[in-house]
Amino acid sequence: MRIVVIGGTGHIGSYLVPRLVRGGHEVVSLSRGRRGPYVADPAWDGVEQVAVDRDAEDEAGTFGPRVAALRPDAVVDLLCFTVDSAAALVEALRGATGHLVHCGTVWIHGPSTIAPVQEDTPTVPFGDYGIAKAGIARLLADETSAGGLVTTSVHPGHISGPGWPVVTPLGNLDPSVWQALSAGDELAIPGLGAELLAHVHADDVAQVFERVLDHPAESAGEGFHAVAAHAMTVRGYAQAAAAWFGQEARLRPVSWDEFRADTAEHFADQSWDHLFRSLCPSIDKARRLLGYVPAHTPEDTCRSAVQWLVEHGQVRVATALVP
Known part of the structure; x- marks a missing residue:
């Protein structure tokens, strides 16, 4: 065609x-x-x-x-x-x-x-x-x-993928999130961390x-x-991301009011847009009618995106990614 x-x-x-x-x-x-x-x-x-x-x-x-x-x-x-x-x-x-x-x-x-x-x-x-x-x-x-x-x-x-910013575990594009996770610093998360990201x-x-x-x-x-075959919770995504740097995620649940008080307005709005929806879209229809089979997990996709950002100096992290 x-x-x-x-x-x-x-x-x-x-x-x-x-x-x-x-x-x-x-x-x-x-x-x-x-x-x-x-x-x-x-x-x-x-x-x-x-x-x-x-x-x-x-x-x-x-x-x-x-x-x-x-x-x-x-x-x-x-x-x-x-x-x-x-x-x-x-x-x-x-x-x-x-x-x-x-x-x-x-x-x-x-x-x-x-x-x-x-x-x-x-x-x-x-x-x-x-x-x-x-x-x-x-x-x-x-x-x-x-x-x-x-x-x-x-x-x-x-x-997501190599070449552009990736939505963080907080549902925004704040690069300081990667700095905190790579350093093992405490990260305040709005809600309980059970919200979903696709x-x-x-x-x-x-x-x-x-x-x-x-x-x-x-x-x-x-x-x-x-979408991928599964979605990630905020908690699961943060834990996976911290492990990329040999760290454990230290997460502190806070209210949305507390989160907004300590977060730049545009990043807080991004977080709300993603986390309030908390979507886990099904791919059953695409599998059944089109034969769609995702080749990438969300975790691997996000890791490759973060690795690209680090290698190209667009994100500062405390420690290198673990091979």
Whole structure:
């Protein structure tokens, strides 16, 4: 197939585009053109790369027609964040391509009420990001059920891997968390440490997208979680991370008010967004319909991400990681 990947050099696209090339597909990668992919791969030599400013072209009403003009058999949209943007792309692609695969998020779900949560478990999303992504998923499902464009939504967890900051055991991006765990210092955690985090390696997310494209009949109109085989509790993640440095995690449960009083506001807000949801998304549907088998555990994924950050001087730690 001729596949257009919107956001091809980002976290997911860096792994997905080489997968598609190796699968024998012709790939066109659309991105801002400001950076290369996160992972070097000779497969990129055979990829057509197009620089595009989606926000500006959405505003001008030219983005959808530009994608349609590339004559794709399928389109993977990794950079859609509003219902209006999704609707405009659907309108342009209806009748012009065979399959639109959208990147959503597990934040289409609200706070966890059961574990694991299924794709169709009734929940009420909150926050602008989760609400918008849930709206896009509904729009796409309705489009397909009405006999229009064939669409699929893929919903990743906390996308992680070498090359960018990883969500810490506190559910935020505060680099001091790694310093404390590597030194064996006490770490204040909001709640009891039983809240859940759903990390997933970017390559496993790419695997779900690839399998969706390989199974158009099974994935038409559907949504799939793209996460690891299990989630981690705050407590378990912190214990695993401390052990990477030969330490034991010293955790002190505190109230959310106490945590906010001693934490920078933006980091405290990140923690609340992740830990209040406390999601353990199921991958049973992706396994059953697509044959999805995650290749990475959350623990190994996060360790590789932290190791990259340490090696590239982006995180300071007290001791080296244990081999």
